[in-house]
Amino acid sequence: MSEGIETKQRVIAVAGNPNSGKTTLFNGLSGGAERIGNWPGVTVEKKVGSFIMSEGSKCELVDLPGIYSLSASSEDERVARDYLLSGSADLVVNILDANNLERNLYLTVQLLELGQPIILAVNMMDLARKNNISIDLEALEKSLGVPVVGISAVENKDVKQLSARIERYLSQLESEATRERGPALKLAVPVRPVFVQYPNEIEDVVEDWIGKLKEFPVGLEGIERWIALKVLEQDPWITKQVTDGGFLDAREVQNALSRIESLLKQPADLVIADYRYGFVHAVVGRVIRRHTTRRSRTDMADTVVMNRVLGVPIFLGIMYAVFWITMHIGGAFIDFFDILFGGIFVEGAAILFENIGSPVWLKVLVADGVGAGIVTVSTFIPFVFMMFLVLSILEDSGYMARAAFVMDRFMRWLGLPGKSFVPLMVGFGCTVPAVLATKTLESNKDRIMTIFLSPLMSCSAKLPVYVLFAAAFFQRNSGGIIFSLYLAGIILAILTGLLLKHTLFPGDPSSFVMELPPYHSPRLRHVMRHTWIRLKEFLMRAGLIIIIAVSILGFLSSIGVPGGNQKDAAAETAVVDGVKTGVTESTQADVDADYSTGGASVLEQIGKGVSPVFRPMGVEEGNWPAAVALFTGIFAKEAIIGTLSGMYGQMLGEDGSALAEGDEEGVFRPGALFFRAVRSVSEALSGLGSSLADPVGAQAAGEEARRENTSLLKKGFTSPVQAYAYLLFVLIYFPCVASFAAILKESGPRYAWLQAGYLTLLGWIVAVVFYQLAEGGSVFWIGVALALTLGIILLFRFLGKRWNRAELT
Template structure:
């Protein structure tokens, strides 16, 4: 379409860009009030007055300057796209309650002379703080349109769309009035005249202006306006700008930088930044009026408690514990309904129907015990996972999540670890894949690698499903406490792994954590529910994609002998049983008995995706007890649905006791002797072996999706190292845990295992230290940053962001 054009949403982290994106396009992208929610470009569309507009949501950035190739990848993505000149219009979203800080990026965008409209978001908070912003004066001083927004309430969105179209129509008229030039040149010509009648010009020292004029005279660029921008970037030492000019221009820029520094006693980049800050300060004072003095806000009052040096960390752990208490008790109250109803429909009902239609036994087993059991398994843990996602959404939208990162920063820095790592670590509670990608927000390459190496130990939602299953079977009293301890164990191992890597192969200086703490507010339930449903839906579809085929495959392998013969008593003589019994002795030191081969098979399938472990165990233990056949022969459809509905008020009635005394909560939701829980309890032989098994699941091999994300972000060698390190650590800690829990039964064996495993861990750590010290220039697996061709930088380059040369530049060979 001729009416198609592109707009880019740019702004500081935590200014509400993604909320504006959702309001413009009707999308449901994840939003949050802490930096790092958007770590890649997102696309959407909207139509307005006959125009189809493509919207690009860029990661938050504080500046368009790229001072080195080792900076944060998310900021490179934003800067690379802006400098690529692909966007026709930039919508600069700023936080009106933090005007002065946000306007620095605004000045840099205006210097690029791309048509820009300023969207001043969070005007409701501006009003709450007793401030009034003169948007007309702001527009006049900056030379670009300005629109006020309250994006969370969709206020001002239509005015923003109208403002965008006015800029587009003005550019079209400019193109029509310039018949001798191309449309591109006409558009660039309109930039020379500015966004709203006059191009923004930043007041600079005379020496810098003179150096800019000198550099523009030697550049082979069509547009003088862009030449001035590029010259200014060269004087600032911008890494990207240096890739766009010849060596002769670079040498001239270096001479001018030295001359300015000698004359003014300061480097040009400092002088230019100072000029911007002076202008921003004067502008903010001119357009801001305090109409009433605000009293101490609720945010300030709460922060005095939750950010307290001594209370902050205990409060954080208390909040995390309450989250698991909420997920297990509130979510668990509905788990019986989903379990019984889905079993009645997809397993027992389907088996009864196929049997009545005289389908072959093997086909009935595949459809009912395979596909049906897979659907049942996937649906059953939805309430617990949904409860955790709902609680996380509340923490994020309320403003506490940013405080959690801030509180833990002090603790992490004390240990010598980057505090900003804890932000993606919190994201890892939902899923490790976005947590790995969240490491892009870290400016330092080594900190990014270190953070990615810590991510697999964070207990994701899939692991929570496994923990919830075992809590019901083995820990009916205090299941939330056990799960909380496992999460703490994951965090502790992640931190200890980070310390080992920091002291061995990843030494370096720590980068301070700089982040904004948003004001607290009460989230709307509709928003919380939407965020929870988005995450839960994605989780269930991803889990079902793995669980259902695996359940079918396991059902087939558990029905075929080594010779290929179909058998009814599958669990004793099947191919799966034979392979499982062969591997199981490796796990006997952590309490897995030889007859408990389904537990070994669960660990194997869990490599594909952790949620598959639940489906594997559910299928195998059910078949061991012939539970599927029994339920099919005694099938009662309406009775099953009635039991499912009755389970909800029965479980809800026990919530009071659960919250008052979570350690001595209600009994398990199902009869242990009549379900797969009973078979599983018998096979493990007690709580000690079960806890060691859960500890191994918590720490061992990351799932395939996480592995792929790690390979993409930090390279295949680091991903392989993560597999070996996490699995070895999982085995060592799980074995020592079980051995010491049962030390009374075999004290000598416990000491031997502990000595061997501790020696192995110390040997591994010493080996890492020696490997690193052997060559100081290059770290193992490779970490060299000599030429910038590190894995994370390679990811950035592969997306062609460094190759997106602005269209106004000529090629090096002189061609247009």
């Protein structure tokens, strides 16, 4: 390599159709080391790795989103195209599916027209052979004038062969560029052959425009022809750049378009596509030797899975399985993490701080604040991991695309595409993975709308709260009462969907065209990597927010507790031993312990301050702990139980927490801790058989509730109606911090805050209307609630008109 080149690291981009094996190839070329980030300004994932040459130097390897063409209509396509236009890539590795060469070459032609140096990797050659498709790679190389390598991206030796070819091609380009222009920064050759000759009507316009586009500012040089064609293809983004920049007049463009359409009897974009396909068709005719279409196993599977009668039951069955696996297999490991991390970061840290004789406030801050935060995050791991694992398997197997087909009709009525059903279903387990699962949706609008509805799918952390109240107030009907809350959530989600469809996001759901990938058995490595990447991202982003929030909560509730550390630790130990279904109880343990030790904390003052707001829904004046519990519930929904039982106990003058009876040892024993953690997993898993009919884990939650002194609740809530109204509010209001962190990241602050505000207000309205209709009888408050409802509708309508909808398409 010459000296000038060593200063600049070469960049290789991997581009190709979705489902062409791009990710597998990227992983193979990068050797697995990659960094995940976002493309600037969008939530499209950007993967960057390193391609290591045989002599040791590195190239940057960039994975572009899967695309079908360079006309950008989705965020993914725009990202990929903008990257290519910027000229940042020195070489593009274009991966193609050998089994679908014609359609895949459509993108290749456009890459060639762009003038980027490219190398073709024809993937899945093994499968093509099985399908009786024989491809003459040499002929393809000659037809297109670029290097072609046939591979199977899962085979190591094939990837090595491709790597060698990439290296050779890079150095060839390098020396050509150096010979022509001296040590070069860019490898792209400025003069390119015309790949596709379009009809004269189009070529004339293009020729005319090329002159005017000479100054058009793009990273890549010499692509005036390409830009002119894009304008004729009515690419909205390019057209805007060109007309705004004054290179072409908007009227001039319009005239050219209508002239071409009247001459050729077809719109220009269709003609251009037709010619590109014609070119591809001719190439394919020379390259593919034998070709028989067979009826594959995929077709046979689809006749069952996508059957009009069987499709929906099969889909629901699969969703039930997803749910069951997440809740029970994943749930079985929650105590493991809780005990292990709780033991280390809360108990262990507390003992450590005591032993080194640090001040109490520091111990409280580190162990009960930050420590408890870490425990909360850790207990999310099994749920999120399992959910992502199962969803990755479904996605990798090709089923996900079928689910969209099956649920399309119903979801479209709500203004959503069929695909949205999957994240919503996930929401019954936990809102966090539900929000993250919306990434699989195509348009931003669909994504934000689905996120809006997902917290209304009652998550598993809310279940213990329902169970506790139902046991105290509705003994015989408790099952029905709990079910009615789930149903209320679904009905509200449907109504919210209809509201959004008619106000904030008007118009039909993006009408879609999508390829159904063939089924294949999930690849373990691929699935695990995918799951791990998602989990890591969750832990980094949401984890930080949860730790900060829980730390603040722990701190707030600790102020005013003079030296009550013995009880803190005792309560935590006891809770940690308990059976539970929710996420964590360390938050709850904090609250239990703090309130059991007496003293007015900041939290209590907050509770007393805000409780009048909840009076119209039946929270009486003396019942201020209910308001405090709603506050702590924002941090983790199941913390509501702990807060209530702790504070009612304190009001009664009892020692309070019935939980605080554990074995305070005062010694940190990692061995015993680990044993206890492992035992919790085997105990939880041993009960799996009986839980098939219990996907949400109501049984276990019931056990937990029984351990609480339910009669305490009756000190606060004087009637079942009050209790039910409160539960309705708990169902609907502000999502927990973990969910909110995810929503914030996926929807952006504007929609995230609107959603949180909407949910809280909706919760208030529903609870108030229910309470006033059933018991309160105040026409005034019903009127206020109805007025607020109207207010919401008007606000959404106003915002729908005001906010830029272009960004949502």
